[in-house]
Amino acid sequence: MAYSFYEFENVDSCQLALSKAIKEIIQKEGFNSLALSGGKSPLGFFHYLREEDLKWQDMHICLVDERIVGFDDKNSNTYFIRNEFLQKKASNAHFISLLEDVNLSDEENLKLANEKYKQPEIAVLGMGNDGHFASLFANSLGFDEALNTNKNIVFIEPKNAPFKRLSMSLKAIEACKRLFLLIQGKEKKEVFDKACVKFDANLPISFILHSKKVSCDVYYSK
Known part of the structure; x- marks a missing residue:
């Protein structure tokens, strides 16, 4: 399997441990670029990491995926990252949003x-309860391209989730030197366990867990 699994009794201890692990890697390896996912699940992790003593002025922060909505829309990952992560010590980091301008065409933004x-x-x-990661939803418009393209960013239009999106492709995600997956709760653990068994196009996370190009550190809290 292309992953290591770390289990924690509660969300707080899990997200603190993830923050410490990423701080250590950045300092040890001299890394200066980090891609983050939106959503409420990593909120505690964001709050821990933004307080770490890192050379934030040298750090480049980007998004794993973004919904094609205005930056002031609370559904925007850019809005979330700016308000919940790019604060405190992390306020000096350089941030590049995936989305240029919601008023441009999807093709131009891509x-x-x-x-x-x-x-x-x-x-x-x-990871969602349906096994998607980034905005790689099974059976969505753009899903097959996201798995097979040499492009780094793809256009995705989910069938069972709101908003058109821009997302890192599988190729771009597998090109990361270190990859982490943050999940919590019994339901997501059941999805994770199922995806560990074999490649399953209906469970996109299985493409990461069985990848031959990158290993993933999984941080799970009960």
Whole structure:
């Protein structure tokens, strides 16, 4: 299996441990680029990491995926990252949003996202109850391309989730030097266990867990 599994009794201890692990890697390896996922699940992790003593002025922060909505929309991952992570000590970090301008066409936003893309050394993924990660939803418009393209950023339109999105492709995620997956709760653990058994296109996270290109550190809290 292409992952290591770390289990914690509660969310707080899990997210603190993840923050410490990423701080140590950044300091040891001299990494300066980090891709983060949106959503409420990693909130505690964001709050811990933004307080760490790192050379934030040298850090480049980007998103694993983004919904095509305005930056002031609370559904925007950019809005979330700016308000919950790029604060305190992390306020000096350099942030590049995947989305250029919600008023541009989807094609133009995709083109610009690929042009300004900088490969992150570290990425922190989340996972939905349906097994999706980033915005790679099974059976969504753009899903097959996301798995097979050489492009770094792809356009995704989910069938069972709101908003069109821009997302790192599987190729871009597998190009990270260190990859982390943060999950919590019994339901997601059951999905994770099922995805560990074999590749399953209906459980996109299985492509990471069985990857031959990158190993993933999984941080799970009960």
